Amino acid sequence: MVVVKVIDSDGGEHTLEVTDPSKSILDLAEDQWIELPYSCRSGACYACVAKVKKWAECLEQNKTGEKLVDTEEDEFLTCIGWVKNECVDKDEEVVLEMLV
Secondary structure, three states: OOEEEEEOOOOOEEEEEOOOOOOOHHHHHHHOOOOOOOOOOOOOOOOOEEEEEEOHHHEEEOOOOOOOOOOOOOEEEOOOEEEOHHHOOOOOEEEEEEOO
């Protein structure tokens, strides 16, 4: 099973199990009682941005619509970002570092 390791802005690490590929990274964190920063939940405010450190090819953004803020190529909005369905059963680790 793929897992997502999230490094928060204070250096703390959280490991999310991707139990439901239809949920965003932010929703998965909340389901597992992990607090990540967010504000709009629609890709408009940049509060939930993370830098992708490992395994970007298994992440998908804009599943629910286009992001409304500009991001760098290695940045990922956790409120509108998912792990791709074809990656869920792989034994890999996605690493995201929160920027806020």
